[in-house]
Amino acid sequence: MFELKPLSPKAVPRALEKAERYRLLNEPVEAESIARDVLALDPANQKALIMLLLALTDQFATGRGDTEEARALLPRLEGSYERSYYAGIICERRARAHYERRSHGSNFMAYDLFRQAMECYEAAEALRPAGNDDAVLRWNTCARILTRDSDLRPEPQEERVELPLE
Numbered sequence: 001m002f003e004l005k006p007l008s009p010k011a012v013p014r015a016l017e018k019a020e021r022y023r024l025l026n027e028p029v030e031a032e033s034i035a036r037d038v039l040a041l042d043p044a045n046q047k048a049l050i051m052l053l054l055a056l057t058d059q060f061a062t063g064r065g066d067t068e069e070a071r072a073l074l075p076r077l078e079g080s081y082e083r084s085y086y087a088g089i090i091c092e093r094r095a096r097a098h099y100e101r102r103s104h105g106s107n108f109m110a111y112d113l114f115r116q117a118m119e120c121y122e123a124a125e126a127l128r129p130a131g132n133d134d135a136v137l138r139w140n141t142c143a144r145i146l147t148r149d150s151d152l153r154p155e156p157q158e159e160r161v162e163l164p165l166e
Contacts, residue, residue, distance in 0.1 A: 007037050012045070019051050028058035028065075049076050053086055060097035067094060081127040085135050088120030092142060099152065108155035114142045
């Protein structure tokens with residue numbers, strides 16, 4: 001098809017600034033593209049890995065964005081805190097996407113994903129650098145959403161009744 005044009009190494013900082021602006025403008029496809037260009041040049045660039053992960057998760061609400069690709073980026077993040085925190089972001093954004101769809105059973109799926117996100121944020125909280133309460137803020141957001149919306153609840157477990165053989 002098309003052969004992509006490579007970035008010059010000196011262009012990386014400006015490219016990442018542009019990607020952040022595109023995310024803020026709710027244009028995650030553009031941010032994703034820029035992150036991929038940076039990663040083509042520097043596969044271990046932590047800012048670009050995080051940018052790609054966030055751009056992919058920004059697209060969950062529209063039914064786009066690849067959950068598996070976002071998860072596959074986690075082991076490439078250098079710190080345990082970052083891996084836990086961004087695992088929480090993936091779960092939380094998937095939860096929001098499921099809940100916004102309001103299809104049959106989506107509230108149960110959203111509940112489970114919010115709880116998974118909270119577990120990831122708790123793990124990140126234990127590893128956080130001094131002065132960084134981002135995981136606490138995200139955990140509190142999830143807790144408030146679950147507390148506020150009574151439709152978000154665990155899926156009821158059906159009781160199994162043993163019928164007599166006779």
